[in-house]
Amino acid sequence: MPDSGRGVDAVPSARNGAFPTDLTAEEHRILAYASAIGSEFDFGLLARAMDAPEEELAEQLERLVHRGVLRERLGGERFGFVEEEFRARTYRSLTESRLRILHRKIAEALEAISPGPPETLYAELGRHYFLGKVTDKSLEYNRRAGERAREADEPDLAMHHFERVLLDLEHLPGDHAREEAETIQILGDLRFSVGDFPGADRHYSQALERAAGSDPGLTARLMLARAEIARENLDHSEAARGAIDARRLFEIAGDPVGVAQTHRLVARLAFARGAYVESLDENMRALELLEGNRDPRLLGRLSIDLGNSFALLGPDVHPIAVEWYQHAIDRLTRSGDWVELSRAYHNLAVAVGASHPQDGLEYLTRAREAADKAHDSRSAGWSLLSGVEMRLALGQLDEAERDNEQAARTLAQLADHLGLEQAEMNRGEVAERRGQWEEAERAYLAAIDQCRKFSLPADEAEVQYRLARLRSKTRDWAGAREAFDAAERLGLVEVRPNLAPVFQELRRTLDTAARPTEELPAPTDAATSDHPPL
Numbered sequence: 001m002p003d004s005g006r007g008v009d010a011v012p013s014a015r016n017g018a019f020p021t022d023l024t025a026e027e028h029r030i031l032a033y034a035s036a037i038g039s040e041f042d043f044g045l046l047a048r049a050m051d052a053p054e055e056e057l058a059e060q061l062e063r064l065v066h067r068g069v070l071r072e073r074l075g076g077e078r079f080g081f082v083e084e085e086f087r088a089r090t091y092r093s094l095t096e097s098r099l100r101i102l103h104r105k106i107a108e109a110l111e112a113i114s115p116g117p118p119e120t121l122y123a124e125l126g127r128h129y130f131l132g133k134v135t136d137k138s139l140e141y142n143r144r145a146g147e148r149a150r151e152a153d154e155p156d157l158a159m160h161h162f163e164r165v166l167l168d169l170e171h172l173p174g175d176h177a178r179e180e181a182e183t184i185q186i187l188g189d190l191r192f193s194v195g196d197f198p199g200a201d202r203h204y205s206q207a208l209e210r211a212a213g214s215d216p217g218l219t220a221r222l223m224l225a226r227a228e229i230a231r232e233n234l235d236h237s238e239a240a241r242g243a244i245d246a247r248r249l250f251e252i253a254g255d256p257v258g259v260a261q262t263h264r265l266v267a268r269l270a271f272a273r274g275a276y277v278e279s280l281d282e283n284m285r286a287l288e289l290l291e292g293n294r295d296p297r298l299l300g301r302l303s304i305d306l307g308n309s310f311a312l313l314g315p316d317v318h319p320i321a322v323e324w325y326q327h328a329i330d331r332l333t334r335s336g337d338w339v340e341l342s343r344a345y346h347n348l349a350v351a352v353g354a355s356h357p358q359d360g361l362e363y364l365t366r367a368r369e370a371a372d373k374a375h376d377s378r379s380a381g382w383s384l385l386s387g388v389e390m391r392l393a394l395g396q397l398d399e400a401e402r403d404n405e406q407a408a409r410t411l412a413q414l415a416d417h418l419g420l421e422q423a424e425m426n427r428g429e430v431a432e433r434r435g436q437w438e439e440a441e442r443a444y445l446a447a448i449d450q451c452r453k454f455s456l457p458a459d460e461a462e463v464q465y466r467l468a469r470l471r472s473k474t475r476d477w478a479g480a481r482e483a484f485d486a487a488e489r490l491g492l493v494e495v496r497p498n499l500a501p502v503f504q505e506l507r508r509t510l511d512t513a514a515r516p517t518e519e520l521p522a523p524t525d526a527a528t529s530d531h532p533p534l
Helices: 025-037 043-050 054-066 084-092 096-111 119-131 135-151 155-171 177-193 197-211 216-232 236-253 256-272 276-289 296-311 315-335 338-353 357-373 377-385 388-393 397-413 417-434 437-453 457-473 477-489 497-513
Strands: 040-042 070-072 078-081
Touching: 025 043, 025 054, 025 078, 025 084, 025 096, 040 043, 043 054, 043 078, 043 096, 054 070, 078 084, 096 119, 119 135, 119 155, 135 155, 155 177, 177 197, 177 216, 197 216, 216 236, 216 256, 236 256, 256 276, 256 296, 276 296, 296 315, 296 338, 315 338, 338 357, 338 377, 338 388, 357 377, 357 388, 377 397, 377 417, 388 397, 388 417, 397 417, 417 437, 417 457, 437 457, 457 477, 457 497, 477 497
Parallel strands: none
Antiparallel strands: 040 078, 070 078
C-alpha cells in the first residue's frame, strides 16, 4: 500500500489541517470514528465500532492513505492521521450527541474483546464511556484505571481518572456522599504524595464536608490527614489537636490501626520539638497497637520513626536506629511505597553520614532514586540538602554549594519552610568554610529567623551553636557568648546530642577568652550532620 507521501499533489489532501473538499459521506463517517479513537487507531477496533465489513473498510482506508489523510503503520493493522490538526478539526466539527454515540460504540467495541478487556485498556474504556455518558461503566473503568495508575506510581494520571469518578458520582441518582468523600480523600492522598499540601488540604476539607454524618472512621481518617498536613506546614499545635480529635473517633469506631497512626503523628510532633524520649514512647505505643498487623507499608513507616527516635538518643543506641531504618527499607521495598522508602534511605544516610560521609552520600543517591519513582520533588530536594554536610566533610565545597542551591530552588517552589531554614544554615556553613565571615553570619541569622517564625527550638539551638562558633573565629567574644548561651537555653545538648562534644569544646574556648592572657585554641568545625532525620 502506498505511503502518505505518494500522489499527494494529484488529489486534495489534509495538509495543514484543511479538509479535502470531495470526501464521501462514508469517508466522513470513517474519519469521525477514527478522530474519536485518537491520533492512531487499530483497524479491528474501527471495524467493530462502525460495524463495518472489513474488506469495504480496508478499501476506504486505502483511498484515504493515497490522499494523504491517513498513514498506514507497518503490518497493516494500525493507522494514524498524517496531520494532528486535521484530526482535531474533524473531532471538533462533530455535535455533542454524535460524539456521545461514537464514544459509546467505541467503548462497547473495546469491552467486547474476548475473554474480556485487559487491564491496559481500562484507561481507554474509562475515557470513552465517560465521553459517551455511560455513567455506570465510566465509573467502573475510571476507578479501575485510577487504582492501576496509583499502583504504577503515576499520580497525575491517577488524579485524572479519579476526577472523572467524582463527576460520575455527582451525576448518579441517589445519595453517594460517602463514596464522594472517599474519592475526594483519594485525590487528597495523591496531591499529598507529590508534595502539593495546599491542594491536598483543600480535598480533605471538601471530603469532610461530604462525610458529615457518615461513620466516625472515615471522618477520623480525614481529620488525621489534615493533621499530617498541619505538621508538614509546621503548625504543630493544630496538628496535635487534629491527632487527638481523630484518636477519639478511631476509638469510637474500634479501629486500633487508626489509633496507632495518631500515636505515630504525636511521636513525630514530639520529635520535631526535640522531645526524643516522648517520641520513642509514643512510637512504642503505636507498635503495641499494631501487634499482629502484617501490613509492610504501615510497619515500614513506623520503623522509620522508631529509627529517628533512637538516632538522637545518644551513641549507645545508635546501632538500634540503623537496624530500624534497615527494617523500614526491607518493608517499604516490598510494598513499593517509594515516598516513604526515600525517607528511610534519607534518614539512614543521616545516621551513618557523620562518621562515613561517602556511605551517607550513596544512601542519599538511593533516596533520590526512590523519590524520582514517586515523582516526589520534595524528597529529592531533601536528599540533596542533607548531603551538603557530608560533601563538606569530604572537602567538596563546590559540590556542596551546588547541591544546596539546587535543593533550595526546589523546596522554595514547594514552600517547604523547614527545608529553606536548613538551606540557609547550609549556606552559612559553606560560607564559613570559605572564610566568608559576613556572608556566613547573614545566613545563620536568616536561619534563626525562620526557626523562630515556625517554632523550631531544636533547629534554632543548632544554628545558634554554629553562629557562636563562627563568632569565636572572628574573635567576637561577646557575640559568640550570646549565641552560645541561646543554644544552651534551648537545650542543644539534649536536642542534638551528637554535637555535645564540640559544644563543650566551644564552652572551654569561650571561658578561656575571658582570661585574655591565655593562648586561645582554634574552634573546631563539627564533623556531624546538620540535619536531623525527617
